[in-house]
Amino acid sequence: MDKKDISPMDKIRIALIGYGYWGPNLLRNALGQPRFDVRCVAERDAARRDKLAAAYPDIALESDGLTAIARDDVDAVIIASPADTHFMLAKAALEQGKHVLAEKPMTTTVADGEALAELAEARGCVLMTDHTFLFTPSVRMIKSLYDDGKLGRLSYVDSTRINLGLFNMEANVLWDLAVHDLAILDFILNEEPVHMTVSSHAHLTEESPDLVHLTTYYPSGTMAHFNLSWLSPVKLRRMVFGGDEQMLIWDDLNNDEKIKIYNSGIKLREESQRHVATAEYRIGDISVPRVPTGEALAGVAAHFAAVIDGREESIMDGRRAVRIIRILERAQALLDENRRQIAAAKQ
Amino acid sequence: MDKKDISPMDKIRIALIGYGYWGPNLLRNALGQPRFDVRCVAERDAARRDKLAAAYPDIALESDGLTAIARDDVDAVIIASPADTHFMLAKAALEQGKHVLAEKPMTTTVADGEALAELAEARGCVLMTDHTFLFTPSVRMIKSLYDDGKLGRLSYVDSTRINLGLFNMEANVLWDLAVHDLAILDFILNEEPVHMTVSSHAHLTEESPDLVHLTTYYPSGTMAHFNLSWLSPVKLRRMVFGGDEQMLIWDDLNNDEKIKIYNSGIKLREESQRHVATAEYRIGDISVPRVPTGEALAGVAAHFAAVIDGREESIMDGRRAVRIIRILERAQALLDENRRQIAAAKQ
Amino acid sequence: MDKKDISPMDKIRIALIGYGYWGPNLLRNALGQPRFDVRCVAERDAARRDKLAAAYPDIALESDGLTAIARDDVDAVIIASPADTHFMLAKAALEQGKHVLAEKPMTTTVADGEALAELAEARGCVLMTDHTFLFTPSVRMIKSLYDDGKLGRLSYVDSTRINLGLFNMEANVLWDLAVHDLAILDFILNEEPVHMTVSSHAHLTEESPDLVHLTTYYPSGTMAHFNLSWLSPVKLRRMVFGGDEQMLIWDDLNNDEKIKIYNSGIKLREESQRHVATAEYRIGDISVPRVPTGEALAGVAAHFAAVIDGREESIMDGRRAVRIIRILERAQALLDENRRQIAAAKQ
Amino acid sequence: MDKKDISPMDKIRIALIGYGYWGPNLLRNALGQPRFDVRCVAERDAARRDKLAAAYPDIALESDGLTAIARDDVDAVIIASPADTHFMLAKAALEQGKHVLAEKPMTTTVADGEALAELAEARGCVLMTDHTFLFTPSVRMIKSLYDDGKLGRLSYVDSTRINLGLFNMEANVLWDLAVHDLAILDFILNEEPVHMTVSSHAHLTEESPDLVHLTTYYPSGTMAHFNLSWLSPVKLRRMVFGGDEQMLIWDDLNNDEKIKIYNSGIKLREESQRHVATAEYRIGDISVPRVPTGEALAGVAAHFAAVIDGREESIMDGRRAVRIIRILERAQALLDENRRQIAAAKQ
The missing domain is CATH 3.40.50.720 (NAD(P)-binding Rossmann-like Domain)
Incomplete structure (x- = not known):
């Protein structure tokens, strides 16, 4: 029909x-x-x-x-x-x-x-x-800053999504927590990673990791790292976007200052490419835009x-949703391989 | 002579x-x-x-x-x-x-x-x-809490050592920053890692990473992760010790509350091993011991x-110092391999 | 009937x-x-x-x-x-x-x-x-610590209850905000102030203060100060209890660390009463008890x-409620007097 | 000569x-x-x-x-x-x-x-x-923002200068700590207060207050409040400048974000002067200018x-220095009066 x-x-x-x-x-x-x-x-x-x-x-x-x-x-x-x-x-x-x-x-x-x-x-x-986060004012604002070139080329993304507790009994920490990060990155970068590495730890049960570090590499040069854990004594929901024009920190638990934009960066001086000694720092003002409130759902x-x-x-159509599942599947395979390597190394 | x-x-x-x-x-x-x-x-x-x-x-x-x-x-x-x-x-x-x-x-x-x-x-x-950190009151206190069993078995260590800037022109971020974390872990755990994974990013020059994620696995079961970066808009010096009795956060930049001990954790209930559904949370008091001041040198x-x-x-005798150099050498080899894989994946 | x-x-x-x-x-x-x-x-x-x-x-x-x-x-x-x-x-x-x-x-x-x-x-x-605050776990915990002598004699209380906005159109900042502080102090100290001072500022309308500093003195020697404002760019809900055994800070907006107990203080050395030069400081551990959650109502x-x-x-019977209204009435009279003095001084 | x-x-x-x-x-x-x-x-x-x-x-x-x-x-x-x-x-x-x-x-x-x-x-x-603070980059920046009209008319100043300890054995908390605040306000406002109120507490010795709340009123309408204490378990150095265009918080102990400018405020709607019900809030962006470092001396x-x-x-010539001493003398007289009133009330 x-x-x-x-x-x-x-x-x-x-x-x-x-x-x-x-x-x-x-x-x-x-x-x-x-x-x-x-x-x-x-x-x-x-x-x-x-x-x-x-x-x-x-x-x-x-x-x-x-x-x-x-x-x-x-x-x-x-x-x-x-x-x-x-x-x-x-x-x-x-x-x-x-x-x-x-x-x-x-x-x-x-x-x-x-x-x-x-x-x-x-x-x-x-x-x-x-993928509810795509509808939060914070992610919309970051997407718009990135698309407008305010951050410049994105060198790295560093995400920390950790807390104490196993809220999801059907999924491991990858399917439960990384799914958010991957959807956010997919939305902002509109790219699929070309390479990934994973490291993990299983505290509660040997089968299912409750602490995962996932790194993804994108064709445009961005590296993204996700620190995912159900074992942290404190709760953090924090993503750093390291652009070569400006850097941005999104702290989703800080209601008063959710997004901070740092006019800071490092570049090589023109005259002396390749010489670390002449790296040029810039530490500038910080701006904290007001992020509108509103329920994502x-x-x-x-x-x-x-x-x-x-x-x-x-x-977020079907093709896009598949892209995120594909990353999760690949990450899960790497994670299984990582578990095997650790087990072998400990023998 | x-x-x-x-x-x-x-x-x-x-x-x-x-x-x-x-x-x-x-x-x-x-x-x-x-x-x-x-x-x-x-x-x-x-x-x-x-x-x-x-x-x-x-x-x-x-x-x-x-x-x-x-x-x-x-x-x-x-x-x-x-x-x-x-x-x-x-x-x-x-x-x-x-x-x-x-x-x-x-x-x-x-x-x-x-x-x-x-x-x-x-x-x-x-x-x-x-290895100067071994002589700080903070590391001494953590070592002593660990040796006295106050933290229990150490499930994981999660370290963040990031800032903006290249302070060391002779070394990459691994030899410059990870050396501290590795010496601290070696001192506290008195173990050599059996397995490692690395992911990295080179922002400033293609040859030398300025952002590295290093994971080390120890025979006793501890997993340690080190987030090392010269590209962060904010400076953090923070180590989490996830023990199964208590957890500890050392925030070296917080002079008033350098060390926090969380009487929190997750365990499986005895009657139902292997069932995630019956994980048992404990969120308890926090204590903030006064850390004496004093120059490490x-x-x-x-x-x-x-x-x-x-x-x-x-x-910190010669044998122990060699142990740390050995980890750095192995990490450097993995890092070189990681750079090759990323380059290949992007082609 | x-x-x-x-x-x-x-x-x-x-x-x-x-x-x-x-x-x-x-x-x-x-x-x-x-x-x-x-x-x-x-x-x-x-x-x-x-x-x-x-x-x-x-x-x-x-x-x-x-x-x-x-x-x-x-x-x-x-x-x-x-x-x-x-x-x-x-x-x-x-x-x-x-x-x-x-x-x-x-x-x-x-x-x-x-x-x-x-x-x-x-x-x-x-x-x-x-007086809803009397039924919060935080106030109950502070009351119990005080009654058990854990804080010692209360030298001072310093409260900050400030934010941006006029939430109550029927009352000025005294009747709207100070009422909470006064009920909390009445509950904990079980005393009526013997002396008060007030200073105030009216930003929005000349008639009704939106910023008040109220100081109350209690027979047992405690001094309490209340910083009350609808004009602050940031929201703070913070009370310091300066006991001569331990000090306590209640930060009602900090869900993870609502109450901190500082084993710190100042005393005169026995041998040299009256000589400031021999004041004795003690800066000790901090403890952060877990405060249960639960709706006060x-x-x-x-x-x-x-x-x-x-x-x-x-x-909180009728007599006790009257005691709080009596303080508010006295504070209001002082506040009116303060407004007259300021007006006279400016002429 | x-x-x-x-x-x-x-x-x-x-x-x-x-x-x-x-x-x-x-x-x-x-x-x-x-x-x-x-x-x-x-x-x-x-x-x-x-x-x-x-x-x-x-x-x-x-x-x-x-x-x-x-x-x-x-x-x-x-x-x-x-x-x-x-x-x-x-x-x-x-x-x-x-x-x-x-x-x-x-x-x-x-x-x-x-x-x-x-x-x-x-x-x-x-x-x-x-008066060393007048030569800090922070005070210079605040002065310049105020003079350029960026804060608008200053409705209030709220200063907190508290810590644990008696660093000055020759002076009480007024002459030791308030002197800084008064010099800063004199420098920024270039006005002498027309009215003052004081409340105080003496913890260590009956003669000499170690906790003082001082309020000063200026001809242009600004009210300033100074919370001064040697009895606080935590150290704070914080001044809020409540302008009717923008508000500013100077947190002298926060090296990364010393000055925050809040584009926030409250105004009466034009159409309805005198009706609190139609107060108009504005909560806008925050900006954090980079404050240069450098020794004030x-x-x-x-x-x-x-x-x-x-x-x-x-x-800071002789006349100006006298102005600050004059405020201290007047505040000291009010403080002595306050001490007498408290003593009388307690009898």
Whole structure:
């Protein structure tokens, strides 16, 4: 079945699949999006369905995701079920000509992701993944500074995403935390890494790393390093963008000074290329732009609506989502190799 | 010539070789050490010798290091000349039965270092390297907390040693900055890594990295990661010690709260090994012990005197210094390999 | 009418008067308190009542506070209407033998407050004011440290409660911000100041200060200073407790390190009383106890229930609330005098 | 004796009186000033004179200040002896036509200060006081931003100058710490306060306050508050300048971000003067200008030379120094009154 066009006069009728940890936030923001008419929520757990019925008597409830997707009064589905069900549900939706917004990761393999991307293109449907950070004012501001040349050529990115705790029981620290960094870098640089290295440590269980250092190299010359950990006594969410014009630090936990732009850098003096002795430092002013506040998920919902309406180009379509899964797959392979090497070295 | 014993009644007569960047600090601390009698300074630069003559009329001056070493009134030499002269000068001193304290790195190759270590043992001379951090109250306190079991088994160490600027024109970021971290880890863990990974970036010149991420794995299970950079808009000197009893953060730039001990951690619940779902968090009190102040170099001089006198065991003898050079050599080889891989991947 | 006793078998039936800015928080916490049965909400605004009807179909709605108070099925009232209606409503409730929890300030004059306190005592009713900070884990921890002698004699308290903005249009910065500090100090010290000084500044309007410095002196020797401002470019919520045994800093905006205890101080050496030259400093360890999280309002509701049940002594009864209003009245008089002096000096 | 003119060809010949705590810094900076020729140091203590003789064999030494002042080869004197000797020494110097730079406070009474100011004017001599902060890049930058209108009208200044310890045994916290704030405010505002209030606390001895809150009101409408303490567990050096165009925070202990300029403020909306309800907030970008480094005392010496040479207008002449002493005298009187009131209230 091919996609039906939705007139700007009509609302986009939505089904939400899965009402777990993240579900209430998605529902609240879907309800808040003027283009959306939330018709149905599918949730396996009866107790959660009862709660939903009490709070939202006008929304239809289903116990099964496929039934919700198949409803005649549904134009688009938001998939918030466990990651390993995304492919099956999204495939069903796209085959019925319905638009899809899936939680990250879109699928658990590149092959599944590519199949969905092809299917979406064949049916003319929107296929989008909720990489929420792309919709934060901070990432938008960094992207815009970079595109405007304010940072210059990006020499390196150094990210620290560490805290105490295992919030995600389905994924290791790579799939749970690195996925954010990789989506942000993909969005800002619009490049795929040509080389990667990984080192890791497994504290809690031997099988699954809870501390990973991932380095990615991009064709344009940028090197990015990601420090990812569930074992840190303090929580840090901090990315440094080392441009050759200016440098930028995004400290996502500092509400008053989220972004700092340093007019600092190092260059070789013209007259003496190759001589370290004549490196030229510049330490200048710092500026701290005011970053607007606002919930990222509202932006995700608005973008999904706008892409369905044809008012905006997708910044996170199926092909792009696959690119991020491909990096995760490659990183996972390197990580497995790293674990083997460490084990061998210790014998 | 074999070492002459020095009576506790007599002072240890010192020659200082090299009076460059670090020389005044070494001289000041050598003069402040009650067991020392500084007899001679060797310095090639005439202007610096004139300055010394004015300030310290009682100290003999030589233009040549070997001449200073050969003086009859010299029992021990402090070598602060460029790294590539250390071997030649230390060898001469040890052959004449004189004790040696060399600036770090002790030598530029493992082979040279081993030759010196053997020679020192053969002559019964003290051979020591000035890894200054080992003499700071912070590192001493961390070592003592670790040895007393307060941190438990060390799961990981995460070090950040970054700033803006190339302070050392003779060395890349590995030999200039990582040498500190490696000496500190060697001192605390008393282990040699069994495996390493490196990733790097060269911003200023293609030949010499100014940003390196080094990971080392130790036989006891500890993983250590070192973030080393001359390209950071902010200066950080921060080491996290992730013990399974307590965690510790040493922030060397925070004079009021240099060391914080977090009574926090993650463990698997006994009843359910291997199930991530039952990880157990503990977030407890933090304690901030008062770290005494005091110049590290005074401690270096005192330790050199005490080891010569036989009052203390050396914490940084020739063998240990070689161990650190060996890690640097291995890291450098991995770094060269990493540069080749990146270059190949970009083609 | 005298108070009826409420059996522990029966729930305490509650009416909430006023459902404005703070109302939803009060209602949520009243509903969450197991001893309470929220029977009725009184709210003048029809739109808000409609919203309440939709969300809580089982709660009766009244447009008039006195009607709600008079209901037979109401044992206790929570008054969250504007400050100038508190007296009239609380008086009616107490006269009908009903327990009262009023938002701060309990009344706008000492005379009204005393009348309520007397009435409550005469009828045997509970009269409590919601000085919410007294129910935060931070204030409880400070109170307990102080009572246990861990801080020693309190030499001074230095509070900074500043931010940008006029959040309260009914009150000046004294009645809006100082009320918190004064309640906290009253709770911890259990003393009434014997002397006060005030200085102030009016930036926005000449009549109403938006920046006040208030100093209070207590019989036991403690001096407290409060820096209160709506004109600060940064927000600070910080109280220093200068004990002669230990000092404590409570930084309410620092979620990770809310309370720091400094084992530091100054004392005169015994042998040389009165000679400043022999003051003795002690700079010791810092400890950062883990402060439990939890909503203060839940504690307010629990305490109100427990005092009604006779299970707990009231920590904020009518007499105590009057004490705080009395300080505010005195401070206001000094503030008016200060404004006159400044105006006179400028002429 | 009247002042002799000093040709720009000739050096200004200097005598330094007093070589105590601050003396070495003054001597180093006097020696570093190209216009100065330091001829003589007067110091009562024989041991200190011996030390000086060894380090600076070319400088004449005197045991008596008046003898040094009277020397024929001295054109100007720097007075760094105890505060209560300043008047006698400066008077002698001025009467002999010699220029004077005195440590702060210039004198201990207004009367003495005025006598010196008159004498200096009568003899055509330079009389300057070392209020060192006026020569820091930070204060210069704030002055320049204020003069250029970047801050707008200054609504308030809020200063915090607190630490643990009694560094000055001759003075109370007012004369030791407030003197800095008052000189800075005098320099920036160029106004004398019309009204003041004081509150204080004496922890260590009943006679001498070690914690003072001083508020000063200026004719142009600015209110300034100074929090001064020797009893704080943490050290703060922080001044907030609340302009109605922009606000500025100077944190003198933050080397990386000493000055922050906040494009934030509150104004009444035009249409609704006097109604708090329509206050208008603006929270904008922050900028952190790079503050140059450099020793303030070098600037003091350079300015003293330049004023003697007639190349610069004095920014801290005798009249101005008197103004600051006058504020201190008035504040001291209020402080004594405050102490009496507290004592009376406690009885």
